[in-house]
Amino acid sequence: MTQEQLIEKTKELVAIESTVHNKPALHDAVNLVADYVAQYEGITIERFEKDDTPSFLAYAGPKRPEMFDLLFNAHVDVVPGHPEDFSPRVEDGKLYGRGVYDMKMAALIMADVFCQTAGTSPVAIGLQIVSDEEVGGYNGVRYQLDRGVRAKFTITGEMTDLEICNEARGLCWVEVAFTGVRAHGGHAWEGDNAVTKAAHFAQAVLQKFPLPKKREWTTTANIAALTTSNETYNQVPKEATLKIDFRFPAEEPVFTNRETVEAFIKSIDPTAEIVAMPVFEQAVHVPKVNPDLKKFMRAFTNVTGTDAILSHRHAGSDARHFATKGIPCIEFGLSGKHLHGDNEHVNLESVGPYRAVLESFLHEYTISSSKTRGHTNGHRAPISK
Amino acid sequence: MAIPTVTGHQLVNNEALDFIEDYLAERGLHIYRARHDDFGVLLATTRPTKTPKVLLVGHIDVVAAPAHQFTVREKDDKLYGRGVLDMKSGIAGYMVAVDQLAGYIADYDFGIMITIDEEGRNLGVQKMIADGYYPTEAAILLDGAYDWQIEAAAKAAWCVTAKVKGTNGHGSRPWQADSASMRMIGFLHELQQLFPENAPNTNTLNISYIGTGAKEVLNQVPNFAQATLDIRLISNAACDDIKQAAGKIAKKYDVELITAVEFKAIEHDMTNPHMTAFARHIKKQTRVTSKGDIWYAVSDAARYVERGIACIVTYPKGGGHHSDDEWIDTQSLDDIAPIITGYLHEMAKVPQRALVESQIQPR
Numbered sequence: 214m215t216q217e218q219l220i221e222k223t224k225e226l227v228a229i230e231s232t233v234h235n236k237p238a239l240h241d242a243v244n245l246v247a248d249y250v251a252q253y254e255g256i257t258i259e260r261f262e263k264d265d266t267p268s269f270l271a272y273a274g275p276k277r278p279e280m281f282d283l284l285f286n287a288h289v290d291v292v293p294g295h296p297e298d299f300s301p302r303v304e305d306g307k308l309y310g311r312g313v314y315d316m317k318m319a320a321l322i323m324a325d326v327f328c329q330t331a332g333t334s335p336v337a338i339g340l341q342i343v344s345d346e347e348v349g350g351y352n353g354v355r356y357q358l359d360r361g362v363r364a365k366f367t368i369t370g371e372m373t374d375l376e377i378c379n380e381a382r383g384l385c386w387v388e389v390a391f392t393g394v395r396a397h398g399g400h401a402w403e404g405d406n407a408v409t410k411a412a413h414f415a416q417a418v419l420q421k422f423p424l425p426k427k428r429e430w431t432t433t434a435n436i437a438a439l440t441t442s443n444e445t446y447n448q449v450p451k452e453a454t455l456k457i458d459f460r461f462p463a464e465e466p467v468f469t470n471r472e473t474v475e476a477f478i479k480s481i482d483p484t485a486e487i488v489a490m491p492v493f494e495q496a497v498h499v500p501k502v503n504p505d506l507k508k509f510m511r512a513f514t515n516v517t518g519t520d521a522i523l524s525h526r527h528a529g530s531d532a533r534h535f536a537t538k539g540i541p542c543i544e545f546g547l548s549g550k551h552l553h554g555d556n557e558h559v560n561l562e563s564v565g566p567y568r569a570v571l572e573s574f575l576h577e578y579t580i581s582s583s584k585t586r587g588h589t590n591g592h593r594a595p596i597s598k
Numbered sequence: 599m600a601i602p603t604v605t606g607h608q609l610v611n612n613e614a615l616d617f618i619e620d621y622l623a624e625r626g627l628h629i630y631r632a633r634h635d636d637f638g639v640l641l642a643t644t645r646p647t648k649t650p651k652v653l654l655v656g657h658i659d660v661v662a663a664p665a666h667q668f669t670v671r672e673k674d675d676k677l678y679g680r681g682v683l684d685m686k687s688g689i690a691g692y693m694v695a696v697d698q699l700a701g702y703i704a705d706y707d708f709g710i711m712i713t714i715d716e717e718g719r720n721l722g723v724q725k726m727i728a729d730g731y732y733p734t735e736a737a738i739l740l741d742g743a744y745d746w747q748i749e750a751a752a753k754a755a756w757c758v759t760a761k762v763k764g765t766n767g768h769g770s771r772p773w774q775a776d777s778a779s780m781r782m783i784g785f786l787h788e789l790q791q792l793f794p795e796n797a798p799n800t801n802t803l804n805i806s807y808i809g810t811g812a813k814e815v816l817n818q819v820p821n822f823a824q825a826t827l828d829i830r831l832i833s834n835a836a837c838d839d840i841k842q843a844a845g846k847i848a849k850k851y852d853v854e855l856i857t858a859v860e861f862k863a864i865e866h867d868m869t870n871p872h873m874t875a876f877a878r879h880i881k882k883q884t885r886v887t888s889k890g891d892i893w894y895a896v897s898d899a900a901r902y903v904e905r906g907i908a909c910i911v912t913y914p915k916g917g918g919h920h921s922d923d924e925w926i927d928t929q930s931l932d933d934i935a936p937i938i939t940g941y942l943h944e945m946a947k948v949p950q951r952a953l954v955e956s957q958i959q960p961r
Binding site (some may be wrong): 233234292293315347348382384386394395396397398399400401402403404406408409411412413415416419424425426427428429433435436437438439440441443444445446447448449450451453456457458460492526527552553554555 | 605606661662684717718753755757765766767768769770771772773774775777779780782783784786787790796797798802803804805806807808809810811812813814815816817818819820823825826828830858859893894895896918919920921922
């Protein structure tokens with residue numbers, strides 16, 4: 214795929230409003246990538262679906278390897294945006310649109326690199342496309358892992374600005390409910406205001422984990438939602454719900470496990486009720502001595518002429534699901550800006566190096582693998598069905 | 599009571615007005631229906647006038663409640679349900695009083711006015727006054743001061759909507775976003791310091807609503823937050839001070855404050871003849887001596903007092919308005935109509951000579 218073709222295909226994918234509740238669009242987005250991969254002969258597309266959430270796994274040959282050597286992972290779901298965010302545009306060397314950076318363009322590049330290589334490589338390469346990363350990844354990556362999908366090494370295309378991320382913070386989503394007593398707003402002392410309790414709680418959390426002014430390897434708390442069903446202005450609200458999105462490095466004691474989180478919440482307000490902890494995922498860490506990570510770093514240096522920089526990423530991603538199964542997973546993605554925000558975009562100048570690093574890594578991996586297995590690698594020309 | 603007239607549900611509320619209108623029209627009252635936007639007002643008068651001598655004022659709308667609260671239940675000589683005190687009992691009392699006066703209705707100069715937005719935007723009474731519909735001497739409002747105490751003074755109220763605009767971002771990189779939820783929480787935390795006590799004779803803050811963040815997505819920094827602040831103040835001076843202080847805090851957090859409803863603090867002239875007459879009829883019927891009470895909520899009384907019109911504000915014996923256990927004493931419910939009829943007989947009866955004149959020169 215040329216860069217022009219890639220941009221057009223990405224625009225097509227970005228125009229699909231594949232947000233969490235838009236199930237038809239999730240199917241459309243997954244199908245768009247699957248249809249692209251299906252053009253290549255000898256590739257099997259194994260489909261998965263849980264709770265109307267589609268994903269697929271692509272590999273060469275008719276039978277899924279018990280253990281992939283390498284697995285490319287990407288997601289095509291996005292967070293909500295303005296209507297104009299789904300009308301992608303190129304401007305000043307940047308491609309704008311919801312999900313272009315996170316991570317539809319990387320998904321298509323990975324798919325293309327996979328298609329060019331998988332059929333002729335002696336290495337067992339897989340391509341995994343999912344559609345629920347933004348809401349926890351349980352019906353995508355986790356579901357596939359639960360169905361026996363395994364790999365020795367995984368690369369996910371999360372946006373890293375061409376850095377190699379071998380560490381990611383853990384993720385904990387908590388929903389806490391507060392209960393009070395209704396009363397007339399003019400007789401507030403006769404009631405017990407649930408919103409006030411929730412706001413006090415949120416304030417205490419933010420005192421414990423103050424928001425850093427700039428990027429910092431620390432625990433953060435995003436007050437993702439604070440709501441009450443009461444809409445009567447002169448009534449003391451009886452209930453309020455607070456949702457917090459915690460991100461934490463491995464060394465944070467509050468997030469040792471679910472029990473320590475619960476203890477932390479109760480220490481702030483013993484009456485707070487933990488309604489749900491839909492996500493609790495430990496931090497990700499791939500050690501520098503990992504041989505596949507070393508190969509990847511070499512490939513990076515070969516392409517860019519610079520030393521590879523290892524970084525840690527602040528977002529949780531599907532990488533944590535691989536980590537829980539003991540599968541090393543690094544994140545490597547395009548350069549861009551405004552993740553989940555207005556004017557999300559990819560710097561198109563990063564596309565070439567990104568693709569080249571992936572190809573170089575596969576080449577290096579194949580050579581070292583061939584030496585071991587006595588195979589040779591031949592570049593595969595795209596064959597349309 | 600069985601009509602779920604939750605404030606803001608205009609259709610249901612207007613149907614409730616139809617129900618009351620039919621009842622009053624059958625008993626000979628002149629009916630006028632006003633409508634401001636979709637909010638109806640019912641005015642029923644004994645004579646064809648915009649300005650009756652006495653006006654029995656009420657609101658049929660109630661605050662939201664679970665469905666079961668719209669079925670009255672009785673226990674230990676108390677009736678429970680949404681609006682049973684605030685203030686459907688008062689309206690029912692007005693209706694029964696009219697029924698008791700039926701046949702003699704032309705001998706009186708009074709009206710009944712029912713609005714449907716008192717618990718919400720609270721414009722019904724204001725708009726009717728602006729259009730020239732108000733009593734010449736006194737308004738009666740069974741909407742405040744518990745246990746037949748007559749309101750002597752009422753707090754000021756400032757209901758304000760607070761809005762924060764931020765910018766979205768990924769929850770893992772909150773430093774790249776401008777979290778509206780965080781700024782709102784900071785604002786509320788600092789605002790709360792202006793209200794160190796939560797007690798009857800102090801300024802109070804009730805954060806009655808808050809909304810920020812998407813319903814399902816947790817990994818996005820919210821770009822918008824909104825809260826409703828229900829602030830009650832012991833005086834108009836205190837109101838001015840709090841407004842100024844709140845404004846400074848709002849500026850610090852870049853919060854926009856929009857006044858939704860405002861009431862001045864009021865003091866009633868307890869020597870007004872209508873006050874003393876109503877108190878006499880309360881005592882005659884219930885043996886309760888009304889000493890004059892400070893009421894902590896606000897009501898439409900402020901709209902009349904601001905215009906120099908006497909307004910008698912009281913509640914029968916009951917409690918828990920806006921709570922899950924709103925109630926009224928059954929005997930007290932029965933006492934409403936006799937108190938009203940006794941008072942009207944003393945204060946709203948038209949002298950025979952005036953009656954004759956009015957027949958010659960109808961108003």
